[in-house]
Amino acid sequence: QKEVEQDPGPLSVPEGAIVSLNCTYSNSAFQYFMWYRQYSRKGPELLMYTYSSGNKEDGRFTAQVDKSSKYISLFIRDSQPSDSATYLCAMCHPGYNKLIFGAGTRLAVHP
Amino acid sequence: DVKVTQSSRYLVKRTGEKVFLECVQDMDHENMFWYRQDPGLGLRLIYFSYDVKMKEKGDIPEGYSVSREKKERFSLILESASTNQTSMYLCASSGQGGNQPQHFGDGTRLSIL
Numbered sequence A: 001q002k003e004v005e006q007d008p009g010p011l012s013v014p015e016g017a018i019v020s021l022n023c024t025y026s027n028s029a030f031q032y033f034m035w036y037r038q039y040s041r042k043g044p045e046l047l048m049y050t051y052s053s054g055n056k057e058d059g060r061f062t063a064q065v066d067k068s069s070k071y072i073s074l075f076i077r078d079s080q081p082s083d084s085a086t087y088l089c090a091m092c093h094p095g096y097n098k099l100i101f102g103a104g105t106r107l108a109v110h111p
Numbered sequence B: 001d002v003k004v005t006q007s008s009r010y011l012v013k014r015t016g017e018k019v020f021l022e023c024v025q026d027m028d029h030e031n032m033f034w035y036r037q038d039p040g041l042g043l044r045l046i047y048f049s050y051d052v053k054m055k056e057k058g059d060i061p062e063g064y065s066v067s068r069e070k071k072e073r074f075s076l077i078l079e080s081a082s083t084n085q086t087s088m089y090l091c092a093s094s095g096q097g098g099n100q101p102q103h104f105g106d107g108t109r110l111s112i113l
Helices: none
Strands: A013-016 A017-023 A032-038 A046-050 A055-057 A061-066 A073-077 A085-092 A106-110 B004-006 B010-011 B019-025 B031-038 B041-047 B064-070 B073-078 B087-094 B108-113
Touching: A017 A085, A017 A106, A017 B010, A032 A061, A046 A055, A046 A061, A055 B073, A073 A085, B004 B064, B004 B087, B010 B019, B019 B031, B019 B087, B019 B108, B031 B064, B031 B073, B041 B064
Parallel strands: A013 A106, B010 B108
Antiparallel strands: A017 A073, A032 A046, A032 A085, A055 A061, A061 A073, A085 A106, B004 B019, B019 B073, B031 B041, B031 B087, B064 B073, B087 B108
16 A cells, blocks of 8 residues: 555546545654645646645645545635646655655646 | 756667766755656655765665765766666755755656667
């Protein structure tokens, strides 16, 4: 079993929809959680960075962590065609440099 | 903003060649990483370095080596390139200590013929 599971998609939604992207993990020691967005032929860029449980909002993006269920989510409100990309979740143990990545979910937002 | 620059976006090499991939970061980060990214396999860590001249193996180090002579520069070396090393290679850096997010370059798409 992988430490981090992420549905690869693809996920196709109409413009304006609310998108929910999710990851589950098995290691309860993870405390720091990140979401990256990767456009085609580009490197991943950091989107959200959260610690422990709770919500964090940044514009149209909300990151949610539920440590009791070992489940993290990224919500995108009012999705735009420019949000079409692959979204990767990542997490790490406290004090460690290495990140554990999910496989990434490919999202397509069509006009 | 953190800037991680990879020297080549696209590279074509022949089987058996020694290949060098270069990465430079401008944020004085202690940690640097090399990954490869393949469809269906996600990001896999090859090597990382937490200080000058220090290196640690990642999950798939076989066939690769690294060099970090200066803090800002981290090189990935394919000692004798093989076709199964055709991939997207991504470099990343992060600040001192654990729990830091990593910042990525735009990758080098390497083809070995």
